[in-house]
Amino acid sequence: MEDFNDFRKQSLPLIEKEMEDFINEYTANEQLKNAMMYSIRAGGKRFRPLLVLATICSFNKKPQVHDYQVGAALEMIHTYSLIHDDLPAMDDDDLRRGKPTNHKVFGEAHAILAGDGLLTAAFQLLAISQIQQEQKVLLIQLLSKAAGTQGMVAGQAGDLQGENQLLSLTELADIHEKKTGALIEFALLAGGILAQQPDEVVDLLGVFARHLGLAFQIKDDLLDATSSEEELGKQxxxxxxxxxxxxxxxxxxxxxxxxxxxxxxxxxxxxxxxxQISSEFYIELLQELVEQLRLG
Amino acid sequence: MEDFNDFRKQSLPLIEKEMEDFINEYTANEQLKNAMMYSIRAGGKRFRPLLVLATICSFNKKPQVHDYQVGAALEMIHTYSLIHDDLPAMDDDDLRRGKPTNHKVFGEAHAILAGDGLLTAAFQLLAISQIQQEQKVLLIQLLSKAAGTQGMVAGQAGDLQGENQLLSLTELADIHEKKTGALIEFALLAGGILAQQPDEVVDLLGVFARHLGLAFQIKDDLLDATSSEEELGKQxxxxxxxxxxxxxxxxxxxxxxxxxxxxxxxxxxxxxxxxQISSEFYIELLQELVEQLRLG
Structure with a gap:
Protein backbone atom coordinates (compact mmCIF):
# COMPACT_ATOMS: atom_id res chain seq x y z
CA MET A 1 0.00 0.00 0.00
CA GLU A 2 1.38 3.39 -1.10
CA ASP A 3 1.62 6.53 1.07
CA PHE A 4 -0.88 9.35 0.80
CA ASN A 5 1.06 11.55 -1.59
CA ASP A 6 1.45 8.71 -4.08
CA PHE A 7 -2.19 7.87 -3.60
CA ARG A 8 -3.20 11.47 -4.24
CA LYS A 9 -1.03 11.71 -7.35
CA GLN A 10 -2.55 8.56 -8.80
CA SER A 11 -6.13 9.39 -7.90
CA LEU A 12 -6.47 13.08 -8.77
CA PRO A 13 -6.25 12.77 -12.58
CA LEU A 14 -8.82 9.95 -12.53
CA ILE A 15 -11.29 11.95 -10.41
CA GLU A 16 -10.80 15.01 -12.60
CA LYS A 17 -11.22 12.98 -15.77
CA GLU A 18 -14.64 11.76 -14.61
CA MET A 19 -15.79 15.32 -13.85
CA GLU A 20 -14.50 16.78 -17.11
CA ASP A 21 -15.73 13.91 -19.28
CA PHE A 22 -19.21 14.25 -17.82
CA ILE A 23 -19.35 18.02 -18.29
CA ASN A 24 -18.00 17.77 -21.84
CA GLU A 25 -20.41 15.07 -22.87
CA TYR A 26 -23.57 16.12 -21.03
CA THR A 27 -23.74 19.91 -21.23
CA ALA A 28 -25.87 21.25 -24.06
CA ASN A 29 -24.86 24.93 -23.80
CA GLU A 30 -21.32 26.19 -24.44
CA GLN A 31 -21.30 29.16 -22.06
CA LEU A 32 -22.79 27.02 -19.29
CA LYS A 33 -20.17 24.35 -19.97
CA ASN A 34 -17.38 26.95 -19.77
CA ALA A 35 -18.68 28.31 -16.47
CA MET A 36 -18.99 24.83 -14.93
CA MET A 37 -15.58 23.76 -16.23
CA TYR A 38 -13.93 26.95 -14.95
CA SER A 39 -14.81 26.17 -11.34
CA ILE A 40 -14.13 22.44 -11.71
CA ARG A 41 -10.66 23.24 -13.09
CA ALA A 42 -9.93 25.90 -10.47
CA GLY A 43 -8.29 23.12 -8.49
CA GLY A 44 -8.56 22.82 -4.77
CA LYS A 45 -7.45 19.92 -2.64
CA ARG A 46 -10.19 17.52 -3.84
CA PHE A 47 -10.38 16.53 -0.19
CA ARG A 48 -13.82 14.93 -0.37
CA PRO A 49 -13.35 12.62 -3.37
CA LEU A 50 -9.89 11.66 -2.10
CA LEU A 51 -11.60 10.61 1.14
CA VAL A 52 -13.97 8.32 -0.78
CA LEU A 53 -11.08 6.68 -2.60
CA ALA A 54 -8.75 6.55 0.40
CA THR A 55 -11.48 4.73 2.32
CA ILE A 56 -11.94 2.19 -0.47
CA CYS A 57 -8.16 1.62 -0.70
CA SER A 58 -7.93 1.28 3.09
CA PHE A 59 -9.96 -1.91 2.76
CA ASN A 60 -7.48 -3.20 0.22
CA LYS A 61 -9.83 -2.79 -2.76
CA LYS A 62 -8.65 -1.41 -6.07
CA PRO A 63 -10.95 1.50 -7.07
CA GLN A 64 -12.99 1.02 -10.25
CA VAL A 65 -14.29 3.65 -12.68
CA HIS A 66 -17.59 3.90 -10.79
CA ASP A 67 -15.70 4.65 -7.56
CA TYR A 68 -14.03 7.63 -9.22
CA GLN A 69 -17.46 8.68 -10.49
CA VAL A 70 -18.81 8.77 -6.93
CA GLY A 71 -15.82 10.95 -5.98
CA ALA A 72 -16.47 13.14 -9.02
CA ALA A 73 -20.17 13.55 -8.15
CA LEU A 74 -19.24 14.56 -4.60
CA GLU A 75 -16.69 17.12 -5.81
CA MET A 76 -19.31 18.55 -8.23
CA ILE A 77 -21.64 19.11 -5.27
CA HIS A 78 -18.85 20.76 -3.30
CA THR A 79 -17.94 22.96 -6.29
CA TYR A 80 -21.55 24.06 -6.85
CA SER A 81 -21.78 25.06 -3.19
CA LEU A 82 -18.65 27.21 -3.50
CA ILE A 83 -20.02 28.97 -6.60
CA HIS A 84 -23.31 29.80 -4.86
CA ASP A 85 -21.57 30.70 -1.55
CA ASP A 86 -19.36 33.21 -3.34
CA LEU A 87 -22.30 35.09 -4.92
CA PRO A 88 -22.78 38.77 -3.96
CA ALA A 89 -26.04 37.89 -2.13
CA MET A 90 -24.19 35.26 -0.06
CA ASP A 91 -20.56 35.70 1.07
CA ASP A 92 -19.71 38.11 -1.78
CA ASP A 93 -16.21 36.76 -2.47
CA ASP A 94 -14.10 37.97 -5.39
CA LEU A 95 -11.34 35.41 -5.06
CA ARG A 96 -11.41 31.61 -4.71
CA ARG A 97 -8.34 29.39 -4.86
CA GLY A 98 -6.33 32.40 -6.04
CA LYS A 99 -8.60 33.04 -9.04
CA PRO A 100 -11.58 35.33 -9.65
CA THR A 101 -14.80 33.70 -8.47
CA ASN A 102 -17.24 32.26 -11.02
CA HIS A 103 -19.63 35.23 -11.07
CA LYS A 104 -16.71 37.65 -11.51
CA VAL A 105 -15.85 35.87 -14.78
CA PHE A 106 -19.22 34.68 -16.11
CA GLY A 107 -21.68 37.05 -14.41
CA GLU A 108 -24.11 36.27 -11.62
CA ALA A 109 -26.82 34.66 -13.75
CA HIS A 110 -24.45 32.13 -15.31
CA ALA A 111 -22.82 31.47 -11.93
CA ILE A 112 -26.22 30.59 -10.45
CA LEU A 113 -26.90 28.29 -13.40
CA ALA A 114 -23.43 26.72 -13.28
CA GLY A 115 -24.14 25.85 -9.64
CA ASP A 116 -27.59 24.47 -10.45
CA GLY A 117 -26.05 22.51 -13.32
CA LEU A 118 -23.29 20.95 -11.22
CA LEU A 119 -25.73 20.01 -8.46
CA THR A 120 -28.05 18.26 -10.91
CA ALA A 121 -25.10 16.70 -12.75
CA ALA A 122 -23.92 15.00 -9.57
CA PHE A 123 -27.14 12.99 -9.37
CA GLN A 124 -27.13 12.30 -13.10
CA LEU A 125 -23.56 10.98 -12.92
CA LEU A 126 -24.49 8.65 -10.05
CA ALA A 127 -27.65 7.54 -11.84
CA ILE A 128 -25.86 6.57 -15.07
CA SER A 129 -22.82 5.02 -13.37
CA GLN A 130 -22.15 1.27 -13.29
CA ILE A 131 -22.69 1.01 -9.53
CA GLN A 132 -24.71 -2.01 -8.49
CA GLN A 133 -28.42 -1.00 -8.31
CA GLU A 134 -29.02 -1.26 -4.57
CA GLN A 135 -25.81 0.60 -3.64
CA LYS A 136 -26.62 3.25 -6.24
CA VAL A 137 -29.98 4.06 -4.71
CA LEU A 138 -28.43 4.12 -1.22
CA LEU A 139 -25.66 6.48 -2.36
CA ILE A 140 -28.13 8.83 -4.09
CA GLN A 141 -30.20 8.84 -0.91
CA LEU A 142 -27.19 9.57 1.32
CA LEU A 143 -25.78 12.23 -1.01
CA SER A 144 -29.08 14.09 -1.33
CA LYS A 145 -29.48 13.98 2.45
CA ALA A 146 -25.93 15.23 3.05
CA ALA A 147 -26.11 17.96 0.40
CA GLY A 148 -29.67 19.13 0.94
CA THR A 149 -32.12 20.44 3.48
CA GLN A 150 -30.94 18.11 6.26
CA GLY A 151 -27.29 18.81 5.50
CA MET A 152 -25.25 21.35 3.58
CA VAL A 153 -28.04 23.68 2.41
CA ALA A 154 -29.49 23.82 5.95
CA GLY A 155 -25.99 24.49 7.31
CA GLN A 156 -25.45 27.29 4.86
CA ALA A 157 -28.78 28.84 5.90
CA GLY A 158 -27.81 28.53 9.57
CA ASP A 159 -24.45 30.09 8.79
CA LEU A 160 -26.11 33.11 7.15
CA GLN A 161 -28.53 33.50 10.04
CA GLY A 162 -25.60 33.29 12.49
CA GLU A 163 -23.88 36.37 11.08
CA ASN A 164 -23.82 39.26 13.52
CA GLN A 165 -24.90 36.94 16.35
CA LEU A 166 -22.93 35.35 19.14
CA LEU A 167 -23.57 31.62 18.76
CA SER A 168 -23.02 29.03 21.47
CA LEU A 169 -20.46 26.32 20.82
CA THR A 170 -23.32 23.83 20.33
CA GLU A 171 -25.01 26.02 17.75
CA LEU A 172 -21.73 26.59 15.94
CA ALA A 173 -20.95 22.85 15.92
CA ASP A 174 -24.45 22.09 14.60
CA ILE A 175 -24.06 24.55 11.73
CA HIS A 176 -20.66 23.15 10.78
CA GLU A 177 -21.79 19.56 11.10
CA LYS A 178 -24.38 20.35 8.43
CA LYS A 179 -22.45 22.84 6.31
CA THR A 180 -19.15 21.00 5.93
CA GLY A 181 -19.46 17.86 8.05
CA ALA A 182 -22.29 16.21 6.11
CA LEU A 183 -20.38 15.92 2.81
CA ILE A 184 -17.27 14.65 4.60
CA GLU A 185 -19.41 12.06 6.35
CA PHE A 186 -20.89 11.05 2.99
CA ALA A 187 -17.37 10.54 1.64
CA LEU A 188 -16.47 8.04 4.35
CA LEU A 189 -19.84 6.26 4.26
CA ALA A 190 -19.68 5.98 0.47
CA GLY A 191 -16.14 4.59 0.67
CA GLY A 192 -17.24 1.97 3.17
CA ILE A 193 -20.33 1.05 1.15
CA LEU A 194 -18.38 0.81 -2.11
CA ALA A 195 -15.77 -1.35 -0.34
CA GLN A 196 -18.65 -3.69 0.66
CA GLN A 197 -18.10 -3.23 4.39
CA PRO A 198 -20.65 -4.37 7.02
CA ASP A 199 -22.93 -1.79 8.68
CA GLU A 200 -20.90 -1.82 11.90
CA VAL A 201 -17.79 -0.66 10.02
CA VAL A 202 -19.71 1.86 7.89
CA ASP A 203 -21.15 3.35 11.10
CA LEU A 204 -17.67 3.74 12.61
CA LEU A 205 -16.48 5.38 9.40
CA GLY A 206 -19.31 7.88 9.99
CA VAL A 207 -18.06 8.53 13.52
CA PHE A 208 -14.54 9.04 12.22
CA ALA A 209 -15.90 11.42 9.58
CA ARG A 210 -17.61 13.58 12.18
CA HIS A 211 -14.35 14.03 14.11
CA LEU A 212 -12.48 14.70 10.89
CA GLY A 213 -15.11 17.19 9.70
CA LEU A 214 -15.07 19.13 12.93
CA ALA A 215 -11.26 19.19 12.89
CA PHE A 216 -11.35 20.38 9.28
CA GLN A 217 -13.65 23.27 10.20
CA ILE A 218 -11.69 24.34 13.27
CA LYS A 219 -8.51 24.35 11.19
CA ASP A 220 -10.26 26.38 8.46
CA ASP A 221 -11.34 28.96 11.05
CA LEU A 222 -7.81 29.06 12.50
CA LEU A 223 -6.28 29.59 9.06
CA ASP A 224 -8.77 32.35 8.21
CA ALA A 225 -7.86 34.09 11.46
CA THR A 226 -4.08 33.72 11.20
CA SER A 227 -2.95 33.45 7.55
CA SER A 228 -2.15 35.88 4.75
CA GLU A 229 -4.06 36.01 1.44
CA GLU A 230 -1.00 34.67 -0.44
CA GLU A 231 -0.76 31.64 1.81
CA LEU A 232 -4.44 30.70 1.43
CA GLY A 233 -5.15 31.79 -2.16
CA LYS A 234 -8.39 33.39 -1.00
CA GLN A 235 -9.45 36.44 0.97
CA GLN A 276 -10.04 -4.22 15.63
CA ILE A 277 -13.19 -5.27 13.73
CA SER A 278 -11.78 -5.53 10.26
CA SER A 279 -8.35 -7.12 10.07
CA GLU A 280 -8.05 -6.22 6.37
CA PHE A 281 -8.31 -2.51 7.28
CA TYR A 282 -5.13 -0.57 6.51
CA ILE A 283 -5.14 2.30 9.00
CA GLU A 284 -2.24 4.36 7.67
CA LEU A 285 -3.87 6.09 4.70
CA LEU A 286 -6.69 7.72 6.69
CA GLN A 287 -4.37 8.33 9.62
CA GLU A 288 -2.18 10.40 7.29
CA LEU A 289 -5.19 12.60 6.59
CA VAL A 290 -5.56 13.12 10.31
CA GLU A 291 -1.90 14.14 10.48
CA GLN A 292 -2.36 16.60 7.63
CA LEU A 293 -4.98 18.45 9.67
CA ARG A 294 -2.42 19.07 12.43
CA LEU A 295 -1.28 22.65 12.47
CA GLY A 296 2.17 23.01 10.88
CA MET B 1 -63.12 7.37 -15.62
CA GLU B 2 -63.70 10.91 -14.36
CA ASP B 3 -63.26 14.11 -16.35
CA PHE B 4 -60.20 16.32 -15.94
CA ASN B 5 -61.66 18.74 -13.42
CA ASP B 6 -62.67 15.92 -11.10
CA PHE B 7 -59.29 14.34 -11.64
CA ARG B 8 -57.51 17.60 -10.80
CA LYS B 9 -59.60 18.13 -7.67
CA GLN B 10 -58.82 14.64 -6.41
CA SER B 11 -55.11 14.73 -7.29
CA LEU B 12 -54.00 18.20 -6.20
CA PRO B 13 -54.29 17.72 -2.41
CA LEU B 14 -52.40 14.43 -2.63
CA ILE B 15 -49.55 15.95 -4.66
CA GLU B 16 -49.38 18.92 -2.31
CA LYS B 17 -49.40 16.68 0.74
CA GLU B 18 -46.32 14.82 -0.50
CA MET B 19 -44.43 18.09 -1.06
CA GLU B 20 -45.41 19.60 2.28
CA ASP B 21 -44.81 16.42 4.28
CA PHE B 22 -41.35 16.09 2.81
CA ILE B 23 -40.40 19.70 3.50
CA ASN B 24 -41.79 19.55 7.03
CA GLU B 25 -40.03 16.35 7.89
CA TYR B 26 -36.71 16.78 6.10
CA THR B 27 -35.73 20.43 6.50
CA ALA B 28 -33.38 21.11 9.39
CA ASN B 29 -33.56 24.92 9.35
CA GLU B 30 -36.75 26.89 10.08
CA GLN B 31 -36.11 29.91 7.89
CA LEU B 32 -35.10 27.67 4.99
CA LYS B 33 -38.25 25.60 5.53
CA ASN B 34 -40.40 28.74 5.48
CA ALA B 35 -38.81 29.96 2.27
CA MET B 36 -39.27 26.61 0.53
CA MET B 37 -42.83 26.22 1.79
CA TYR B 38 -43.75 29.76 0.70
CA SER B 39 -43.05 29.02 -2.95
CA ILE B 40 -44.51 25.51 -2.78
CA ARG B 41 -47.72 26.96 -1.34
CA ALA B 42 -47.85 29.85 -3.81
CA GLY B 43 -50.04 27.61 -5.92
CA GLY B 44 -49.81 27.45 -9.65
CA LYS B 45 -51.50 25.01 -11.94
CA ARG B 46 -49.38 21.99 -10.90
CA PHE B 47 -49.39 21.20 -14.60
CA ARG B 48 -46.36 18.88 -14.53
CA PRO B 49 -47.36 16.57 -11.65
CA LEU B 50 -50.92 16.44 -12.97
CA LEU B 51 -49.48 15.24 -16.25
CA VAL B 52 -47.66 12.38 -14.50
CA LEU B 53 -50.85 11.31 -12.76
CA ALA B 54 -53.13 11.84 -15.74
CA THR B 55 -50.84 9.60 -17.77
CA ILE B 56 -50.96 6.86 -15.13
CA CYS B 57 -54.75 7.11 -14.91
CA SER B 58 -55.05 7.04 -18.71
CA PHE B 59 -53.76 3.47 -18.58
CA ASN B 60 -56.47 2.61 -16.10
CA LYS B 61 -54.10 2.34 -13.10
CA LYS B 62 -54.95 3.75 -9.71
CA PRO B 63 -52.09 6.03 -8.58
CA GLN B 64 -50.22 4.94 -5.45
CA VAL B 65 -48.40 7.10 -2.88
CA HIS B 66 -45.12 6.72 -4.78
CA ASP B 67 -46.79 8.04 -7.95
CA TYR B 68 -47.78 11.22 -6.11
CA GLN B 69 -44.22 11.43 -4.82
CA VAL B 70 -42.86 11.43 -8.36
CA GLY B 71 -45.30 14.24 -9.16
CA ALA B 72 -44.21 16.08 -6.01
CA ALA B 73 -40.50 15.72 -6.90
CA LEU B 74 -41.18 17.12 -10.37
CA GLU B 75 -43.11 20.10 -9.00
CA MET B 76 -40.28 20.79 -6.52
CA ILE B 77 -37.85 20.99 -9.45
CA HIS B 78 -40.22 23.32 -11.32
CA THR B 79 -40.64 25.48 -8.20
CA TYR B 80 -36.88 25.75 -7.60
CA SER B 81 -36.43 26.86 -11.20
CA LEU B 82 -39.02 29.63 -10.75
CA ILE B 83 -37.31 30.88 -7.57
CA HIS B 84 -33.92 31.07 -9.28
CA ASP B 85 -35.40 32.51 -12.51
CA ASP B 86 -37.02 35.33 -10.58
CA LEU B 87 -33.75 36.45 -8.91
CA PRO B 88 -32.49 39.97 -9.68
CA ALA B 89 -29.49 38.53 -11.55
CA MET B 90 -31.85 36.50 -13.75
CA ASP B 91 -35.30 37.77 -14.85
CA ASP B 92 -35.63 40.13 -11.86
CA ASP B 93 -39.33 39.54 -11.24
CA ASP B 94 -41.16 41.01 -8.24
CA LEU B 95 -44.40 39.12 -8.69
CA ARG B 96 -45.16 35.44 -9.25
CA ARG B 97 -48.63 33.92 -9.20
CA GLY B 98 -49.94 37.21 -7.85
CA LYS B 99 -47.61 37.19 -4.84
CA PRO B 100 -44.21 38.74 -4.11
CA THR B 101 -41.39 36.52 -5.40
CA ASN B 102 -39.34 34.45 -2.96
CA HIS B 103 -36.36 36.81 -2.76
CA LYS B 104 -38.69 39.78 -2.16
CA VAL B 105 -39.93 38.04 1.00
CA PHE B 106 -36.91 36.09 2.25
CA GLY B 107 -34.00 37.96 0.67
CA GLU B 108 -31.76 36.84 -2.17
CA ALA B 109 -29.50 34.56 -0.13
CA HIS B 110 -32.37 32.51 1.27
CA ALA B 111 -34.07 32.41 -2.12
CA ILE B 112 -30.94 30.92 -3.67
CA LEU B 113 -30.79 28.36 -0.85
CA ALA B 114 -34.52 27.58 -1.04
CA GLY B 115 -33.98 26.78 -4.72
CA ASP B 116 -30.92 24.65 -4.02
CA GLY B 117 -32.86 22.90 -1.26
CA LEU B 118 -35.89 22.10 -3.43
CA LEU B 119 -33.68 20.82 -6.24
CA THR B 120 -31.81 18.47 -3.91
CA ALA B 121 -35.04 17.48 -2.15
CA ALA B 122 -36.54 16.26 -5.42
CA PHE B 123 -33.83 13.63 -5.75
CA GLN B 124 -34.01 12.75 -2.06
CA LEU B 125 -37.77 12.22 -2.29
CA LEU B 126 -37.36 9.92 -5.30
CA ALA B 127 -34.51 8.05 -3.59
CA ILE B 128 -36.49 7.32 -0.41
CA SER B 129 -39.79 6.55 -2.17
CA GLN B 130 -41.24 3.05 -2.47
CA ILE B 131 -40.77 2.88 -6.24
CA GLN B 132 -39.42 -0.42 -7.46
CA GLN B 133 -35.59 -0.24 -7.59
CA GLU B 134 -35.03 -0.42 -11.35
CA GLN B 135 -37.75 2.13 -12.14
CA LYS B 136 -36.41 4.40 -9.41
CA VAL B 137 -32.94 4.56 -10.92
CA LEU B 138 -34.43 5.14 -14.38
CA LEU B 139 -36.63 7.98 -13.09
CA ILE B 140 -33.73 9.64 -11.26
CA GLN B 141 -31.68 9.39 -14.44
CA LEU B 142 -34.45 10.85 -16.61
CA LEU B 143 -35.26 13.63 -14.13
CA SER B 144 -31.63 14.72 -13.72
CA LYS B 145 -31.26 14.74 -17.51
CA ALA B 146 -34.45 16.75 -18.00
CA ALA B 147 -33.70 19.23 -15.22
CA GLY B 148 -29.97 19.62 -15.70
CA THR B 149 -27.28 20.52 -18.20
CA GLN B 150 -28.92 18.67 -21.08
CA GLY B 151 -32.33 20.09 -20.25
CA MET B 152 -33.79 22.89 -18.20
CA VAL B 153 -30.57 24.49 -16.90
CA ALA B 154 -29.11 24.51 -20.44
CA GLY B 155 -32.36 25.99 -21.74
CA GLN B 156 -32.30 28.71 -19.12
CA ALA B 157 -28.71 29.57 -20.09
CA GLY B 158 -29.71 29.68 -23.77
CA ASP B 159 -32.66 31.88 -22.89
CA LEU B 160 -30.40 34.38 -21.10
CA GLN B 161 -27.93 34.40 -23.98
CA GLY B 162 -30.82 34.96 -26.41
CA GLU B 163 -31.85 38.24 -24.81
CA ASN B 164 -31.29 41.23 -27.09
CA GLN B 165 -30.71 38.90 -30.05
CA LEU B 166 -32.93 37.93 -32.92
CA LEU B 167 -33.13 34.13 -32.74
CA SER B 168 -34.21 31.89 -35.59
CA LEU B 169 -37.30 29.75 -35.10
CA THR B 170 -35.06 26.67 -34.77
CA GLU B 171 -32.93 28.32 -32.07
CA LEU B 172 -36.04 29.46 -30.21
CA ALA B 173 -37.59 25.98 -30.39
CA ASP B 174 -34.35 24.42 -29.14
CA ILE B 175 -34.23 26.74 -26.13
CA HIS B 176 -37.85 26.05 -25.22
CA GLU B 177 -37.52 22.32 -25.77
CA LYS B 178 -34.84 22.37 -23.07
CA LYS B 179 -36.19 25.10 -20.80
CA THR B 180 -39.81 23.99 -20.51
CA GLY B 181 -40.18 20.99 -22.80
CA ALA B 182 -37.79 18.67 -20.98
CA LEU B 183 -39.74 18.60 -17.69
CA ILE B 184 -43.03 18.13 -19.53
CA GLU B 185 -41.49 15.25 -21.45
CA PHE B 186 -40.29 13.77 -18.15
CA ALA B 187 -43.83 13.95 -16.80
CA LEU B 188 -45.23 11.85 -19.65
CA LEU B 189 -42.33 9.39 -19.68
CA ALA B 190 -42.55 8.95 -15.91
CA GLY B 191 -46.31 8.35 -16.16
CA GLY B 192 -45.79 5.70 -18.82
CA ILE B 193 -42.99 4.02 -16.87
CA LEU B 194 -44.97 4.02 -13.62
CA ALA B 195 -47.97 2.59 -15.51
CA GLN B 196 -45.67 -0.27 -16.64
CA GLN B 197 -46.08 0.52 -20.33
CA PRO B 198 -43.83 -1.00 -23.02
CA ASP B 199 -41.02 1.10 -24.57
CA GLU B 200 -43.00 1.71 -27.76
CA VAL B 201 -45.79 3.41 -25.80
CA VAL B 202 -43.38 5.33 -23.55
CA ASP B 203 -41.64 6.64 -26.68
CA LEU B 204 -44.94 7.86 -28.14
CA LEU B 205 -45.77 9.55 -24.84
CA GLY B 206 -42.46 11.39 -25.30
CA VAL B 207 -43.52 12.50 -28.79
CA PHE B 208 -46.87 13.69 -27.43
CA ALA B 209 -45.03 15.57 -24.68
CA ARG B 210 -42.89 17.45 -27.17
CA HIS B 211 -45.96 18.70 -29.05
CA LEU B 212 -47.66 19.58 -25.78
CA GLY B 213 -44.56 21.37 -24.46
CA LEU B 214 -44.17 23.46 -27.58
CA ALA B 215 -47.89 24.33 -27.51
CA PHE B 216 -47.55 25.26 -23.85
CA GLN B 217 -44.67 27.65 -24.61
CA ILE B 218 -46.36 29.28 -27.61
CA LYS B 219 -49.46 29.85 -25.50
CA ASP B 220 -47.33 31.29 -22.69
CA ASP B 221 -45.71 33.72 -25.14
CA LEU B 222 -49.13 34.66 -26.55
CA LEU B 223 -50.53 35.31 -23.06
CA ASP B 224 -47.51 37.42 -22.08
CA ALA B 225 -48.02 39.50 -25.22
CA THR B 226 -51.79 39.94 -24.97
CA SER B 227 -52.97 39.69 -21.30
CA SER B 228 -53.23 42.07 -18.39
CA GLU B 229 -51.37 41.64 -15.08
CA GLU B 230 -54.65 40.88 -13.25
CA GLU B 231 -55.52 38.11 -15.67
CA LEU B 232 -52.14 36.38 -15.39
CA GLY B 233 -51.21 37.08 -11.76
CA LYS B 234 -47.70 38.01 -12.84
CA GLN B 235 -46.01 40.88 -14.64
CA GLN B 276 -54.09 1.91 -31.58
CA ILE B 277 -51.26 0.10 -29.77
CA SER B 278 -52.70 -0.04 -26.30
CA SER B 279 -56.40 -0.84 -26.17
CA GLU B 280 -56.53 -0.12 -22.41
CA PHE B 281 -55.48 3.48 -23.12
CA TYR B 282 -58.18 6.01 -22.20
CA ILE B 283 -57.52 8.95 -24.53
CA GLU B 284 -59.92 11.51 -23.07
CA LEU B 285 -57.96 12.69 -20.03
CA LEU B 286 -54.84 13.76 -21.94
CA GLN B 287 -56.99 15.03 -24.81
CA GLU B 288 -58.68 17.39 -22.36
CA LEU B 289 -55.26 18.85 -21.55
CA VAL B 290 -54.77 19.49 -25.24
CA GLU B 291 -58.13 21.27 -25.33
CA GLN B 292 -57.16 23.43 -22.34
CA LEU B 293 -54.18 24.75 -24.30
CA ARG B 294 -56.53 26.07 -27.00
CA LEU B 295 -56.88 29.83 -26.85
CA GLY B 296 -60.17 30.87 -25.26
Missing part, protein backbone atom coordinates in the same frame (compact mmCIF):
# COMPACT_ATOMS: atom_id res chain seq x y z
CA UNK A 236 -8.69 36.10 4.69
CA UNK A 237 -10.28 37.67 7.72
CA UNK A 238 -13.66 37.15 6.02
CA UNK A 239 -15.21 35.57 9.11
CA UNK A 240 -14.36 38.63 11.17
CA UNK A 241 -15.49 41.01 8.44
CA UNK A 242 -18.85 39.19 8.24
CA UNK A 243 -19.04 39.08 12.04
CA UNK A 244 -19.34 35.30 12.03
CA UNK A 245 -18.96 33.16 15.11
CA UNK A 246 -15.85 30.97 14.83
CA UNK A 247 -13.98 28.52 17.03
CA UNK A 248 -11.07 30.93 17.64
CA UNK A 249 -13.66 33.62 18.35
CA UNK A 250 -15.48 31.49 20.94
CA UNK A 251 -12.55 29.56 22.40
CA UNK A 252 -9.59 31.85 21.73
CA UNK A 253 -6.70 30.78 19.50
CA UNK A 254 -5.26 28.39 22.08
CA UNK A 255 -8.64 26.91 22.94
CA UNK A 256 -9.38 26.31 19.24
CA UNK A 257 -5.99 24.66 18.75
CA UNK A 258 -6.72 22.37 21.70
CA UNK A 259 -10.19 21.52 20.33
CA UNK A 260 -8.62 20.67 16.97
CA UNK A 261 -6.07 18.38 18.64
CA UNK A 262 -8.85 16.66 20.60
CA UNK A 263 -10.87 15.87 17.47
CA UNK A 264 -7.78 14.44 15.79
CA UNK A 265 -7.16 12.14 18.79
CA UNK A 266 -10.80 10.93 18.73
CA UNK A 267 -10.40 10.36 15.00
CA UNK A 268 -7.35 8.15 15.48
CA UNK A 269 -9.10 6.19 18.24
CA UNK A 270 -12.02 5.50 15.89
CA UNK A 271 -9.69 4.23 13.18
CA UNK A 272 -8.15 1.87 15.72
CA UNK A 273 -11.61 0.54 16.59
CA UNK A 274 -12.25 -0.20 12.90
CA UNK A 275 -8.95 -2.02 12.73
CA UNK B 236 -46.79 40.91 -18.35
CA UNK B 237 -44.89 42.26 -21.33
CA UNK B 238 -41.70 40.93 -19.68
CA UNK B 239 -40.51 39.24 -22.86
CA UNK B 240 -40.68 42.51 -24.75
CA UNK B 241 -39.09 44.44 -21.88
CA UNK B 242 -36.21 41.94 -21.80
CA UNK B 243 -36.01 42.00 -25.60
CA UNK B 244 -36.53 38.24 -25.80
CA UNK B 245 -37.34 36.41 -29.00
CA UNK B 246 -40.85 34.94 -28.82
CA UNK B 247 -43.19 33.06 -31.12
CA UNK B 248 -45.50 36.07 -31.59
CA UNK B 249 -42.39 38.19 -32.16
CA UNK B 250 -41.06 35.87 -34.88
CA UNK B 251 -44.33 34.71 -36.43
CA UNK B 252 -46.71 37.53 -35.61
CA UNK B 253 -49.81 36.98 -33.44
CA UNK B 254 -51.70 35.10 -36.15
CA UNK B 255 -48.70 32.98 -37.08
CA UNK B 256 -48.15 32.04 -33.44
CA UNK B 257 -51.82 31.11 -33.02
CA UNK B 258 -51.56 28.90 -36.11
CA UNK B 259 -48.38 27.25 -34.80
CA UNK B 260 -50.11 26.56 -31.49
CA UNK B 261 -53.07 24.97 -33.27
CA UNK B 262 -50.71 22.81 -35.35
CA UNK B 263 -48.94 21.43 -32.28
CA UNK B 264 -52.28 20.60 -30.67
CA UNK B 265 -53.34 18.66 -33.78
CA UNK B 266 -50.07 16.70 -33.82
CA UNK B 267 -50.60 16.01 -30.11
CA UNK B 268 -54.05 14.53 -30.70
CA UNK B 269 -52.75 12.43 -33.58
CA UNK B 270 -50.06 10.98 -31.30
CA UNK B 271 -52.63 10.09 -28.65
CA UNK B 272 -54.60 8.26 -31.31
CA UNK B 273 -51.51 6.26 -32.26
CA UNK B 274 -51.07 5.21 -28.63
CA UNK B 275 -54.72 4.12 -28.54
Missing amino acids: VGRDEALNKSTYPGLLGLDGAKKALEEQLIFGTQTLEKIK | VGRDEALNKSTYPGLLGLDGAKKALEEQLIFGTQTLEKIK
